[in-house]
Amino acid sequence: MIKLFERRTRIAMHRVKRKKSPFIYKSYSKKPKHRWLRKRNAQERRFKRTGFIAILIAFLFLASLVWNIFSNGYSAFTETQIQLPVTFEAELIEKDAYRTIIQNSLLELFPGIEDRKEKRDLFSLVSRNAPHILKDIIEENPEAIDRKAMVWIPASSAISIFYKQHVHEQAKRSGKISPSQVAWVTDLARTKNMRLKFNWAFFKNGDSREAEQAGVLASTMGSFMTILICVLMAFPLGVATAIYLEEFARKSWFTDFIEININNLAAVPSIIFGLLGLSIYLNIFGLPRSSSLVGGMVLALLILPVIVIATRNALQAVPPSIRYAAAALGATPTQVVFHHTLIYALPGIMTGVILSIARAFGETAPLLMIGMVAFIADVPKTFTDPATTLPVQVYLWANNPELGFVEKTAAAIMVLLTFMVLINLLAIYIRRRFEIKW
């Protein structure tokens, strides 16, 4: 208290001093003579430094997050393949025994293996999907029957991880890779019968029990279908609500009540909306579980208040003088809104809508509640088909301890983040390009 008082008097004294001799700074040196000036400069410097440190910390967090995801996930974009000498025996093809064909070619590559366990290890070098790949080859070129060919077959997930990341110790300890498998892979690699290829399967497939076959196509399509439903429902509803509240409704306790509720709704935890969707859409309306239709409708509830608030802000940013100008020309209230206010607010509205789409795109919890957490191997064809979304796919894979799924998880996050960045860039572009400055 006394200190404060002292300071006050000192400041007051400075003031008096300044008044007495309106002093002109002789020099603009960074180290002024007067203590209060030095103090003020120090304060400025301190503030700048604190801000810089804050930004630095935030940036470090972001960088370590991105680095972590990238270093875990980049390898998922490549696929390990093994070259096998395959003999397409007509007899076996007739019997649909493609598995045997694969096994024969593996045995041909590494002859003299008798032990059952050794054999099992050998056969599990390649993906369990390998027979299907052979079948596809034969269906495409039937002339290959009874011929011999060198075919690149995807390796199994464990082998792939081992080959890509050379995690010898970890892999051996986890019992996923036997010593003889290590020897075979080393041999294959030496003879250049193993290679890394861009992993198209990751973008062409849905979910799979086999990590090397699991892809993001089904969940990405599910995401887009869900978002489509969500936007179709929330955009007209939200914008119409905002226009009504902002431009037409007379202020009354009722509109105040609605406004308060909408603002509160924006703060409701998202899982509550999932429960709401479960009890209304599924249990009362009987809409199909796990479908993108219901997912979109739930997310629409979630972003509706956000769209209403963004639209109202955008409408409020249009100066009243423009409304008066139009009204004084004889435009009806509806014409004022649809010829002017709404048009000029549209860039702001679009920015808000796109950002809320980004939010819906990354939403997981409410979708779990309505069963979109199912195992989806096929791309959903209609809006009532069972579907899942990218973030839910991330959640599903993250729960799988298999090493192959760890890299898939990180890769799926990278795909998700890419979409997020694209959406945000679109919002920034629209704001820069179309925003009207008043």
Add this chain to the structure above:
Amino acid sequence: MVKNMNAEKKKTEDIAECGPENIRMKTQNLSVFYNNDQALHDINLDIACNKVTALIGPSGCGKSTFMRCLNRMNDYVENCRVTGKVRLDGFNIYKDNVDTILLRQKVGMVFQKPNPFPKSIYENVAYGPKIHHLIDNKDELDALVEKTLRRVGLWDEVADRLAAPGTSLSGGQQQRLCIARAIATKPEVVLMDEPCSALDPIATARIEELIAELEKKFTIVIITHSMQQAERVSHHTAFFHMGHIIEAGDTQKIFNDPEHQKTKDYIGGKFG
């Protein structure tokens, strides 16, 4: 009333004819209340046809409120109540069944701060005629836009950039664009609420020239805080003070030989 105005729309192709008394608008016992505060007290004022009427008075005396009664823009002000009559060509525009849309086509308005739409210059001028369906033909609309822009002396300046946004013009050009926008609907009366207060002296001079030009075809009501401007541009002047008209009449008479002491003081710059 609505029918009459529609019928008249056809007749008023370019110049609205003045009635026998040469009075375009007339207010009778016009009072305006905001909430329960009375802003205007029993205003009776005649606005002469195709002449310029200036409204002067200190800030807050009710000039803008009065002007907004003439095209019923007060309808947009919350808690604003109007009593009394305002007649346009003899019709009381405050009757219940009046179509304010048609009214505002007849009585245009120019605001204090230039407020062009952030649309193209062309659209700014063409908007009024379009929504009133005065013209449905593209060529005629082009012709009307050109004629209107020529009338406000803007054509030579903007002819090569009609597609540029109206907001990209300078302040003075914007205000002339707003005047063009207002007269494009072929109104009978043009209301101007301090149209020059946001402009520099040169732009102000141009607007004054424009008013002198327009007065031949339009009845103009202008609010101004510049005594010189009122004296230069107007034929009639009304002096408002605290919601009352203290004195109204011929501009020369008011400026040279005012009847009331308050008028004399205000014009002489003693208050305001």
